[in-house]
Amino acid sequence: MTPRWISLAFVFSSGLLSVSAHAETIQVTVDKLVFTPAEVSAKVGDTIEFVNKDNLVHNAKATNGDWTVNIPPKQSGKAVLKKTGTVDYFCTFHPNMKGRVTVAP
Amino acid sequence: MFARLSAGVAVICLLSAPALAQGAAKPTDPQIAHIAYTAGQLDIEAAKQALAKSKNKEVRDFADDMVRDHTEVNKQALALVKKLNVKPEDNDTSRGLTKQAAAKLAKLNGAAFDKAYVANEVAYHKTVNGALESTLIPSANNGELKSLLQTGLKIFQGHQQHAEHVSADLK
Numbered sequence: 001m002t003p004r005w006i007s008l009a010f011v012f013s014s015g016l017l018s019v020s021a022h023a024e025t026i027q028v029t030v031d032k033l034v035f036t037p038a039e040v041s042a043k044v045g046d047t048i049e050f051v052n053k054d055n056l057v058h059n060a061k062a063t064n065g066d067w068t069v070n071i072p073p074k075q076s077g078k079a080v081l082k083k084t085g086t087v088d089y090f091c092t093f094h095p096n097m098k099g100r101v102t103v104a105p
Numbered sequence: 106m107f108a109r110l111s112a113g114v115a116v117i118c119l120l121s122a123p124a125l126a127q128g129a130a131k132p133t134d135p136q137i138a139h140i141a142y143t144a145g146q147l148d149i150e151a152a153k154q155a156l157a158k159s160k161n162k163e164v165r166d167f168a169d170d171m172v173r174d175h176t177e178v179n180k181q182a183l184a185l186v187k188k189l190n191v192k193p194e195d196n197d198t199s200r201g202l203t204k205q206a207a208a209k210l211a212k213l214n215g216a217a218f219d220k221a222y223v224a225n226e227v228a229y230h231k232t233v234n235g236a237l238e239s240t241l242i243p244s245a246n247n248g249e250l251k252s253l254l255q256t257g258l259k260i261f262q263g264h265q266q267h268a269e270h271v272s273a274d275l276k
Contacts, residue, residue: 033259045260056260057170073177093170094263095270 004094025049025078028099030058030071033091035099042081042103049078058097060089131244132196138186139193140256143202144233145175145182151229154207155222160200164219167226167271171264185249216275223272230265234258245270 023045029036031053042048050060052071060077061068064087069077080105091097132140152171159165186193213221237258245251 032256033263055181056174091263093174093267094260095266096259096263 024091026101027051028060029062030097033058033094033097034070035060038098039100039102042101044079044081044084044103045105046103047078047080048101049076056093058091058093060099061092063088064089116165117165121127132198132241133194134189134247135186135191136196136198136252137241137245137254138182138190138191138250139195139199140202140236141257142179142182142193144197145179147202147235148226148229149175149179151207151225153212153224154210155218158214158218159222161216161219161275163271163274164223167223167267170267171226174260178253178260181253185253189247190257213275220272220275223268223275226268227265230261230268234265237261 007068018076023044026040026042028040030052033054033056035050040048048069049080050058050069050071052058052073052075055073057073058071059068059072060079064085066083066087067079069079071077081101084103084105086100086102088098090099129142149172152168152175154167156165159168179269210218212224237254241261242254245254249272
């Protein structure tokens with residue numbers, strides 16, 4: 001009985017550890033209509049967070065249609081990256097604002 | 106077609122002449138502030154006209170964006186002129202701007218209005234951006250005014266591209 005509890009606890013905690021070790025939040029700043037850094041790397045399960053320093057409403061729309069993040073003025077918005085690959089994104093309100101995220105397994 | 110073309114041309118003529126013509130005296134900071142503010146106000150009015158007349162979702166969304174962004178930029182412009190204690194000065198360019206395309210667009214309805222409004226937005230932003238790049242930004246003396254105009258240029262270049270997308274979708 002006791003060994004089973006221990007192994008279950010071990011599986012549970014190691015599972016948690018592996019999730020927290022991989023799931024990072026990658027910040028992209030939006031300032032004066034520029035995404036910085038313009039290119040970032042991430043892993044599947046990571047979160048991309050856009051921090052808006054402008055007084056304007058922005059968004060970030062993946063050109064492959066996977067996600068669109070609303071980024072209100074002086075606030076932030078985020079999305080979880082669920083698929084591998086290189087994704088270009090842009091702001092639909094100001095399409096001259098562009099960025100790219102490369103998601104590794 | 107004629108209405109659309111003439112609306113765009115009217116704006117271009119008014120903005121390029123006469124104060125912005127080559128060889129004319131450089132506009133002063135109070136004049137630049139007035140031109141930039143007036144250009145923003147006119148685009149807000151055009152957007153409100155579109156919101157009153159258009160039933161096309163993409164056109165209405167674009168008009169909402171124009172009201173929101175230009176209101177914010179003009180709020181910043183007003184805060185800056187207050188801070189700098191500058192009185193925006195009426196001038197030929199801003200006076201010319203106020204006589205532009207709204208009356209022609211008012212006569213159109215439905216898809217014809219949508220197309221003419223969006224085509225005019227493309228032409229209008231192109232013209233304003235050209236004036237910002239070639240005349241208003243280089244002429245601005247105050248660093249904060251110059252910086253606001255530079256950010257404005259990026260915003261309005263975005264609007265121009267957005268308008269071009271909407272225009273392509275309407276065809």
